[in-house]
Amino acid sequence: MTDFSFEIIAQDGRGRAGLFHTPHGILETPLFAPVGTQATVKALTPAQLRELGASLVLANAYHLYLRPGDAQIAQLGGLHKFMDWPGPLLTDSGGFQLFSLATQREVDADGVTFRSHLDGTLHRLTPEKAMGIQENLGADIVMTLDECAEPYNRDYNQRALERTHAWARRCLEAKTRADQALFGIVQGGVFPDLRRESAEFVAALGTSGIAIGGLSVGEAKEETLATLELLDAALPTDRPRYLMGVGAPGDLLEAIARGVDLFDSVLPTRLARNDAALTRRGRMNLRWAALADDSGPLDPDCSCYTCTHFSRAYLRHLIVGREMLSATLLSIHNLRLLIDFTREIRQAILIGQLAGTIERLREGLARGEHPT
Amino acid sequence: MTDFSFEIIAQDGRGRAGLFHTPHGILETPLFAPVGTQATVKALTPAQLRELGASLVLANAYHLYLRPGDAQIAQLGGLHKFMDWPGPLLTDSGGFQLFSLATQREVDADGVTFRSHLDGTLHRLTPEKAMGIQENLGADIVMTLDECAEPYNRDYNQRALERTHAWARRCLEAKTRADQALFGIVQGGVFPDLRRESAEFVAALGTSGIAIGGLSVGEAKEETLATLELLDAALPTDRPRYLMGVGAPGDLLEAIARGVDLFDSVLPTRLARNDAALTRRGRMNLRWAALADDSGPLDPDCSCYTCTHFSRAYLRHLIVGREMLSATLLSIHNLRLLIDFTREIRQAILIGQLAGTIERLREGLARGEHPT
Secondary structure (H helix, E strand, O other), X not given: OOOOOEEEEEEEOOEXXXXXXXXXXXXXXXXXXXXXXXXXXXXXXXXHHHHHOXXXXXXXXXXXXXXXXXXXXXXXXXXXXXXXXXXXXXXXOOHHHHHHOOOEEEEOOOOEEEEXXXXXXXXXXXXXXXXXXXXXXXXXXXXXXXXXXXXXXXXHHHHHHHHHHHHHHHHHHHOOOOOOEEEEEEOOOOOHHHHHHHHHHHHHHOOOEEEEOOOOOOOOHHHHHHHHHHHHHHOOOOOOEEEOOOOOHHHHHHHHOOOOOEEEOOHHHHHHHOOEEEEEOEEEEOOOHHHHHOOOEOOOOOOOHHHHHOEHHHHHHHHHOOOOHHHHHHHHHHHHHHHHHHHHHHHHHHOOOHHHHHHHHHHHHHHOOOOO | OOOOOEEEEEEEOOEEEXXXXXXXXXXXXXXXXXXXXXXXXXXXXXXXXXXXXXXXXEEEHHHHHHOOOHHHHHHOOOHHHHHOOOOOEEEEOOHHHHHHOOOEEEEOOOOEEEEOOOOOOEEEEOHHHHHHHHHHHOOOEEEOOOOOOOOOOHHHHHHXXXXXXXXXXXXXXXXXOOOOEEEEEEOOOXXXXXXXXXXXXXXHHOOOEEEEOOOOOOOOHHHHHHHHHHHHHHOOOOOOEEEOOOOOHHHHHHHHOOOOOEEEOOHHHHHHHOOEEEEOOEEEEOOOHHHXXXXXXXXXXXXXXXXXXXXXXXXXXHHHOOOOHHXXXXXXXXXXHHHHHHHHHHHHHHOOOHHHHHHHHHHHHHHOOOOO
């Protein structure tokens, strides 16, 4: 049996600093994981990803099932080898994409029938199939199949939750690989009773980790925070907690202060491809004309390759000239910023300075110094 | 006075292995130089460029004059700093782009009036202006302003040659920076008497190096080779010879065997963005469906990052998924291939094995093993 133990080495307030063991290395939490949807973190080589400090990397089972096919990847030696990522990998189950990307879908108790967003072909995903795909891919961490409902529709959330729980049980039963950790997913929209019910169900299921789904999907910020506080109290403390799809620095900060350990989001790389940088003092639009003669670094507080080698003027020049290098350099910075930012909060937990650090980081972000 | 000396350390047949001194390092010739048109070799960081073995890098004065402006780059500390290339740089004068890219142009004895391909604004380039732009950029090697005529139009070539020679003289007179080497450019189309006249003129001008322009621009291959042979005999042997815009492996090989030392071309990076790889056994189209389950390296004879870390199946997956990483990985390979290929010929010259090596490389390329 593989070691997927999770040790909390320090706690400060509700924040936790932990070590999560996986077959491809130990993860220091809290951590932010870059997303490599199609088995590539867009515009970056794995060497660049390692250099900027990435540890856990995500890939999407839905995309890889459709193209090039999970069986194909298995035959080529699995996802780690395919995308040349020697560290820990996580695949989601495809649940979120079914409800956000697939062009047509019909949900029944047994699973989901959907049309591919690529070519309209008909496919069927069940809990057993979702596990089969993820076992073919071979990531260290795999997810149960869930149904992501609109946050404010109570009836839909209630029905979806029943299915999500039944599917989670079937995923656990279908799981065969001992070298993969399964994470159950808590759903329930903005409804405290549903969230509590889901937390209890997933906790009892006994998966190696617990994910929080259906947050930061359009609900009011106070409801996000209230839900995180409710879950912090309701969830067992001995397993890593993963808030899916959240990557804005301000959101990371509030969630870590409420007991969350893992994060992923396409935000940093998507912003990079849209000429925007994340900094500790708000976002920055690199197209800004005033930057044309700015010889300073993108972010003077950052030690990434981009910030130590290039000027804002050069980055703007690349953007205006539609050069691909701008996406690469901004992705390097944005990912490093989030990884460093999360690491800074981890350090604060280790030395018992969480509250002051959160306050300082929150104020910095609120300053919004940059042109956006 | 800066040291721009050129030592030929070995000669075999007509092939030369040399050392060309520049303020930013010693260049081992023959060599192939990647092109960074807009102060970036497309899809690559300077760190990746260094790792793949690049020495001399090109940038285009025409593009940088239009955007972001050569004065802007001077103010930001010059081109080396702007694009973070610590090694030798070369800028062309803009001549070639005036005749291939500008949307309108009127040539007179004094210079060229043209419209920008970016926004149609009117500009004027003279020999003095071309030198001013290149001095602002600050590359190690700069070029005289020339006029590139259609290879088979004798009248036009004769008139263009007169202007090219007069402009070369004015460039030399306008030159003020001692830390830049000026290269004169031989023109004359496919006409032996014009080429000989031009070679004699440029040789007598006494520039630090001599470029060959207007070749591989549509003329028959035998005429390219005949012109190179004529120039090899007509040009002084004590200065580096630079064949502009040539980068196909088969063309490099024939030109090195006829006494050429320097090459540049957008071919390797442009092919990379169009899913094609250069190999010693012909070109390869990575979109090919048969590669979908090919676990082998792109090119088993190559030791670049791409060939040592990824399968053909993965590269094809990136291309089919329109992932930017494919352009990066194929650019790394294509540039490394040309740099290694040129270095292999250099080594052959050093050990007196040029003829056999040329024969072997020529045969390999002719095999054309790959699907194109």
